[in-house]
Amino acid sequence: MCLLTPKSMDAMNRNAPPPEPRKKRLSPLDFIIYGVVIGFIYYAGYRVNDVLVYNWNWSRVFNFLVRYDADANNYVANLLLFGLATTLRLAVWATILAAIIGVVMGYWRTCDNLTLRIISRSYVELIRNLPPLVFIFIFYFFISSQLFPVLGIEDINRENQFVDSVMFQVMFGDPRLLSNFLAGALCLAMFEGAYITEIVRAGIQSVGKGQWEASRAIGLSPFNVLRDIIMPQAFRKILPPLAGQFITLIKDSAIVSLISIQELTFMATEVAATTTRVFETWILVGAMYFILCYIFALTFGWLERRATKNHR
């Protein structure tokens, strides 16, 4: 708080180096806040150790993360890591599908055509006003069990060269669980698609009216207006919220464990039931989700900064 008085202005030597910036000091209030937080953590630790009667045993739970394979003389992945891989696959596929749904529906939301607006609006309102759990049960037990037999997904040929390849394993996981996996991915995509629809709609509407009018005036077809003028501008604006939605989707994917999709949370219930190590399992799984989501948040933040730097 160094206000320049007229007197000091006079005394100021223009050639002198600028004064050092004031050092950032921790005020007593900061120390009090730190103290309270640390005290709270200690108290929680004390409660867990002394009041909660629990024999902590992490080794059995860690064993389900990676285990030592005596035959291969090596450490190999176990259930929880497989679950994590499935969660990642789910998130990637669901995001791709949800983005497709979101772009189409989001455009329809801004269309002049009433029917298209009714369809997209109904979709968004239906999904946004249902609890995710209820939607997932309805979808899984009624829609997916009608849809998949018609598509023949249950009876895919497992000896097929494409299905038997490593590529397929990386993309979809175990072929035996394909219909299970697709049900989960589709369910999440339908659900998240509604939110992406709104993001896309906001993006399209944020492009100025003049852009539409000008592009039409130079004689572009409606498709070209959208592809070459509107969407590129809209996408630049919606990328940050879209990235945020991807991270939300990873976390939301835990809910499909209730329809027995074999992802991280479902595997954790299996491990917790087998080992009876409930706290250890959930703390470990919580840490896994946190690390995964935080890495993505940092990556997206970095990408965003880079994109704006290049653009300006």
Place this chain on the structure above:
Amino acid sequence: MKFRKNVKSMVCAAVLVAVGFLTTTAPVLAQSALIDIEKRGVLRVGMSTFVPWAMRSKEGDLIGFEIDVATKLAQDMGVEVEFVPTAWSGIIPALIAKKFDVIVGGMSITPQRNLTVNFTRPYAHSGQQMAANTKLSGSFTSMDDYNDSSVTIACRRGATPCNFAQERFPKASLRQFDDDAQAFQEVVNGNAHAMISSAPKPRFWSEAYPDKVFVANDGKNLSQGDEAFALRKGDIDTLNFFSNWILVNESNGWLAKTHAYWFEDQSGWKDMVAE
């Protein structure tokens, strides 16, 4: 213009309604699951993790009494077996939605369940066992002492023990959890007087906390259950086949031998699940 818009929306609504009717009134073809299983070459079995019925070994593979039963069943049918681990609370809807052919999941026969699914003859007889907190309920002299409004009993949501607890101890307050391990932990922590679960889990767990938890009713089961395979309604052929498969394996002693291996004591398989 306005009129045209109205017509458009009405047509749209009519199409939606028509599609809805078509999908709901599609005829249901009643076909025996046996034919499907043989054509596919795979028996799909719905199950839920439940020590020692089905659990994970150190390698992450499924092991347990049920796993042995379903594997032998598939072998005898000449097909492969495929397990579909399913959350217990949704296992019957999943069966009806044809996510698998049969539930071999230590499911006890109850009249309520039998209204929605068919049961084979029982392949195992388990019972309910109660693990109680020594500090809270060590002084109880009879089982009726648990039937009191100050008593809290924990159980797994949607499982038979919860219904049993409600009938046997109507005055006690019930706390439901998503799995048994959580329910048991409540007893260890002293938040519940007792928990009820299928034998022998309460006994196995109590062995890990000998001074905090004991098995109520002098270690005896509180009730006897009849566990059977569950199938979709209206499939008499498959029901007959599975029932008689159980009968044959009961007579030749295979079921009793396998049951004893998993339920009598943990010595045979403890190394498979823990260090």
